[in-house]
Amino acid sequence: MSAPMIRVEGVSRSYRRGVEEVHALANVSLEIETGRFVAFMGPSGSGKSTLLNLVAGIDRPSAGSVIVAGRRLNDLDEDELAEWRARHVGLIFQFFNLIPVLSARENVALPLLLTHLDRGERRARAETALRIVGLSDRVDHSPKTLSGGEQQRVAIARAIVTDPDLIVADEPTGDLDARNAEDILGLLRRLTDDFGKTIVMVTHDPRALRFVDLALHLDKGILLEGAEAERAHQAITLAAGGALTTGAHSVAP
Amino acid sequence: MKYAGFVFANLRRNPLRTALTGGAILLAVLLVCILLTMPEGLDGFLDNIASDTRISVHNKAGIVYPMPYSFTRKVRQLDGVAAAVAQTWFGGAFEEEGRVTFPNFAVEAEHVGAVWPDYDIPQKQLDDFRRYRDGAIVGRGTMKKYGWKIGDRITLRSTVFPLSPDLRIVGEIPNSQAPMVWINRELVDQALRAGGGPGLGFAGVIWVRVADPNRVNDIMRTIDDMSRNSEAETATETEKSFFSNFFGSLQGFARIILLVTGLVALCIVFIAANTASMAVRERAPEIAVLKAIGFSRRVIFGTILAEAVLLSAVAGGLGTALAFLLTRILHNASTWNPQLGPLASFVLTPAIFIQGLFLALFVGMLAGLVPSVGAARKPVVQALHEIF
Numbered sequence: 001m002s003a004p005m006i007r008v009e010g011v012s013r014s015y016r017r018g019v020e021e022v023h024a025l026a027n028v029s030l031e032i033e034t035g036r037f038v039a040f041m042g043p044s045g046s047g048k049s050t051l052l053n054l055v056a057g058i059d060r061p062s063a064g065s066v067i068v069a070g071r072r073l074n075d076l077d078e079d080e081l082a083e084w085r086a087r088h089v090g091l092i093f094q095f096f097n098l099i100p101v102l103s104a105r106e107n108v109a110l111p112l113l114l115t116h117l118d119r120g121e122r123r124a125r126a127e128t129a130l131r132i133v134g135l136s137d138r139v140d141h142s143p144k145t146l147s148g149g150e151q152q153r154v155a156i157a158r159a160i161v162t163d164p165d166l167i168v169a170d171e172p173t174g175d176l177d178a179r180n181a182e183d184i185l186g187l188l189r190r191l192t193d194d195f196g197k198t199i200v201m202v203t204h205d206p207r208a209l210r211f212v213d214l215a216l217h218l219d220k221g222i223l224l225e226g227a228e229a230e231r232a233h234q235a236i237t238l239a240a241g242g243a244l245t246t247g248a249h250s251v252a253p
Numbered sequence: 254m255k256y257a258g259f260v261f262a263n264l265r266r267n268p269l270r271t272a273l274t275g276g277a278i279l280l281a282v283l284l285v286c287i288l289l290t291m292p293e294g295l296d297g298f299l300d301n302i303a304s305d306t307r308i309s310v311h312n313k314a315g316i317v318y319p320m321p322y323s324f325t326r327k328v329r330q331l332d333g334v335a336a337a338v339a340q341t342w343f344g345g346a347f348e349e350e351g352r353v354t355f356p357n358f359a360v361e362a363e364h365v366g367a368v369w370p371d372y373d374i375p376q377k378q379l380d381d382f383r384r385y386r387d388g389a390i391v392g393r394g395t396m397k398k399y400g401w402k403i404g405d406r407i408t409l410r411s412t413v414f415p416l417s418p419d420l421r422i423v424g425e426i427p428n429s430q431a432p433m434v435w436i437n438r439e440l441v442d443q444a445l446r447a448g449g450g451p452g453l454g455f456a457g458v459i460w461v462r463v464a465d466p467n468r469v470n471d472i473m474r475t476i477d478d479m480s481r482n483s484e485a486e487t488a489t490e491t492e493k494s495f496f497s498n499f500f501g502s503l504q505g506f507a508r509i510i511l512l513v514t515g516l517v518a519l520c521i522v523f524i525a526a527n528t529a530s531m532a533v534r535e536r537a538p539e540i541a542v543l544k545a546i547g548f549s550r551r552v553i554f555g556t557i558l559a560e561a562v563l564l565s566a567v568a569g570g571l572g573t574a575l576a577f578l579l580t581r582i583l584h585n586a587s588t589w590n591p592q593l594g595p596l597a598s599f600v601l602t603p604a605i606f607i608q609g610l611f612l613a614l615f616v617g618m619l620a621g622l623v624p625s626v627g628a629a630r631k632p633v634v635q636a637l638h639e640i641f
Contacts, residue, residue, distance in 0.1 A: 058545055059634040078632060079549050086547025097542040101262040111546050113255055158546070 003070060005166060005198040006032040006055055011064035013050050013221075024050040026221045027064070032214075034165075037192040037199045039208050041236060042218035048202045049170060051218065055200055056089050056168040057081045069165040086114040090159030094171035096151040098143040098158075104130060105139040108157045115162070129157035133187060149180030156187060160197070167191065169201040173208070185211040206236045256552070260559045267532070274528045275568035278616055281514075281521040282572030283579075286609040288514050290580060290599040306466050307368065307492040310459040310476055312485050319455035320485040325361075327479060328459055333472050335464040336367030339456035343436060345409030347399070353412060355395045357434035359441040359453065362388070368462045372431065378403070378424025386440045388423040392431040396422075409436070416444050460492070518612060525620035529561050533624035540628050541636035554629035561621025562614060569613020576609065577601040 013025040025047045032038050040048035053059035054066050057073050058081075066073045069088050076084055085091075090111075098107045109126035117125070130139055133153040143151055152172060159167050169188065173181035189211045191197040201208065209215055217224040217232035224232050264271050310328060312318035325339040338361045345357045366379040374390065382388045391401060401407065403422050410417040418440060426433070442453040461476070463469050473489040480487040533540070540553060580601045 053634055053637070056545075058637065079551075082544065082547050082549045082633070084547075085545070089547075091542075091545050093542060093545075095538070097538050099262070099539055101266045102259075106258070106262070110259075110543070113259070114547050114549075114552070119255070 004031040005034040005036075005069060006030070006200070007065075007067040008051070008055065009065050009067070011051075011054060011061045011066060013047075013054065013059065014062050023221055025054075025061075028218075028221075028223045029064075030216065030223060032198065032200065034198050035192060035196045036214060037189060037212045038201070039212040039215045040200065040202045040218060041204070041208075041215050042224075042232070045220070046218040047221040048218045050221075051223075052168055052170055052200060052202045055166075056091060057085050083114075086111060086162070088165045090162065090164040090167040092152070092155050092159045092167065092169035092172045094174040096143070096148075096155045096175070098151055098154055100143050103140050103142055104135060104146065104154045104157075107143065107154055108161050111158060111162050125161055126157070129161040130154070132160065132191075133157045147180070148176050149183055152176060152180070152184050153187065156184070156191075160191065160195075165198065167197050167199045169199065169203075171202055171204070173203065173205045178207075181205060182207060209233075209236065256556050256559070260556055260563060263536075263556075263560050264564060270528060270532070271564060274525055275564050275571075277521050277524060278565050278568035278613060279572040279575070281518050281616070282569045282609050282613050283576045285514050285518055285612055286573050286576035286601060286605055287579065287599070288510050289605045289608060290576075290601055291510070293600070293602065293605075305491050305493055306463045306469060308461045308463060308469065308473055308476075308489055309492055309495040310461060310487050310489045311457065313480075313488040314486075316457060318485070319457060320459065320480075320487060322454050322456050324480065324485070324487075325456055325459050328461055328476055329364075331472060331475060333464055333468045335462045336364055337459055337461045338364040338368045339438065339459050341438065341441070341453060341455065341457045342413060343409070343441065344412035344414075345434070345436070346412060348408045348410055348417070351410075355392070355398075355432050355434060357409060357436060358457075359438040360435045362437045362439070365390075365435060368460050369426075370462075372426050372428055374424055374426060381423035382435070382437065385421055385423055386437050386443070387418060387421050388437055389420040390424040390426060390435045391422055392426045392433050393428065394432040395434060396425055398432075409434075414441065414445060415448065416441065418444065518616065522616050522619045525561070525565070525616055526623050529557075529620050530624040530627075533557060533628050537628075537636065537639065541633065541639070544633040544636055550629040554625045557625035557628055558618070558621040561625070562617035565613045565617025565620065566610070569610050569616070572613065573601070573606050573609035577606065 008028055008030045011025060011028045012023070014021055014023045016022070028047075028051060040051055042048045050059065054061055054073075055068060057066075057068065057076070060066075060074060060081075071084065071088075073081065073084070098104075099110070102110070105123065105126045108129050109122045112122040112125060115122075127136065127139055130136055133156050135150060135153050135157065138146060138150060138154075143154065146154065152175075156172075159169075167188070172188070173184055176184060185205075185208055188199055188201070192199055192213075201212070215233060215236075217229050219228075219232065310320070310324075312320050319341075322339055325337055328334060329337040341359045343357045343359050344353055346353050347355075362379075362383045365382070366374060366376075378390065382390055389407070396402070399407075401422055403425060405422045406419060407422065408417055408419050418436070420436060438453060446452040461472070463472050469491065473491075476489045477487050544550075544553060580599050583599060
C-alpha cells in the first residue's frame, strides 16, 4: 500500500487575537490518499480553512505534524515553504485573483516563472493548461473580458500548470452562479479522474457532495467522526432540499 | 530578466499614475541637473572673460575706495609688467533709461588695448579711441541690447561726477559676454578740471597684464609691498579671482538653490514612495496570491523594487536628456542673444549626466524600498487573512 498524499497527525492551531487565544484547530488527525477529491465542510469558524492552509503549506501548526507528498512541512521555514508550494501545490481561490494587466496565458504561466523553463516552454505549458480547462480560444483575453466562470477556469489552469501533486481549492464555487459552480466542480472531478490529481477543497456548497470522493466535516476546530459526522452530512443533504444524490461519504480518519 | 514582462505589465496597470509619478521624477532630475551646471557654468564664464595673467590692483579697504592715479605709473614701471591701465567707475546712465544699466569706466585709451589683447579689439578702433577724446568702446552685448553701431553718438549722465558727456562709439569689444563701456579717462579728467576741480586724480582699479605667467605671484606681492604703509594700501589679485569674488554671492545663491533642490528631490522621494505604497496596497490580494503560489519574499521584493527603479530610471534618463537639450539650446541661443550671459556657459557634462541618473536611481530605490520590504516581509498566511 502506497503512502498517503496527506497525513495530518494530532494537529492543533491556535493564534492570538488581541488578548484572546483562539483555538482554530484541536488535535486533528487524518489521511488522504493520492488521487482523491476531498471536501472540508462545516460552518464558518469551524477551522476548515485553517486546516486547508496547513495542508497547503501556507500556515504551520502550533502542535502536531503535517506531512504532504512525503515531506514534513513543520520543518520548513517561510522561504522553503514557498519553494515547496511552487513545486507541489496548485492553489485555487474563491475570488480568482488573476492579475488584471496580464492575459489569460500570462496569468497561467505565472507559476512557471519560478521554474527553469524557457519562455517558449512556459507559453506552451500555459496553453496546454488552458486547453484542459476548455479555454483554448481565450488565451489572449484579459481577465476583465472573461466571465466569472471563465476566470475561475483560468485560475484552475494556473493551479495545474506546474503539474502539482496536490490541488488546494478554497471555496472555488463561492463566487459563481449555479451553472458555473457545477461546471467548475465537474472540471475538478475530471482532474482527479483523468489526471489522477489529489484535490482538497473547502466548500459550503452542498452540490459539491455529488462530485467529491469524501467529505470531512469540521465544527469548532474539531474533525467530526462517527455519528456526529453522519449527522452533519445528513444536515447538508437535507439543507440542499433532499434532492441531492451523493456518492460521497463522511468517514472517520 | 524573466520577470521583466511582469514588471512592465505592472507599470502599465495605471498609466496616468505612472505618467504623473514619472513626470515628477523627470522634473526633479531636470531641475537638479540644470542647477548642477551652475558652478561649472560660472567657472566657464569666468574662463571666458578673465585671465590668470591679468591682475587687478585695488584699495585694500575695498574696490569702492580709490587709489592715487600716480600709483598706476609706478606699477607700469615694474619689471615683468607688460601693461597697466587705470580704471575708474564712471557710473554713467544711458540718457534714455535714466539709470545705470551696464558697467562703464573711464580708462587710459593708450593702454587699454595692451592690457586686454585677448579681447581682439581691432587696432584701428583702438587708434580711434586714442585719437578722439569723446570716443567710447562698447561691449558687443550692450551694442546689441541698444541697437548701437560704430559711429553712433550716445550721452551718458554720470551718477558719480557732475558730467553728461556726449560720446562717439569708435569701437566694439567683440566678446559677447563683456557688457562694459569704456570711455576716455582724459575726457573726464579735463571736464572735471574745466569745472574748477582737481581733475581725475584717482583710480578705482588698476588692471595689470603680466608678461610671464610664472611671475604673477611675485609681481602681485611686489605691488602690495610698494603700497604698504601708504594712505591707500592695495590688495592685488588675478582677474579670475577678482571676478570670482565678484560672483561669490551668486555662487552662494547657487548653493542655496542646490540645497533647496536637494530638499525638493527628497520631497519627490516621499511622494514617489507614497505612490508606490498606494499601488502596492491596491495589489495586496494579488501579492498575497503570488506568495501563496510560491513566489518567494526575494522575488516579491525584487519585482516591486524593480518597478519603482525602472520608472525612476526612465524618468531620470528623460530628465537628464531634457536638461542636456535645454543647455544646448541656451548655448546655441547665446550666439544671437548675448543677454543670456552666463546661462550660455551652463553645459551638462558627462559627470552631471551620471549624477542625474544616479539621483533618479536613488529616488527609485528609496521610493520602492518601503513598500517592497513591507510586501515581502508579511507572512503569506497573514497576507491571505487580510484579504479573504
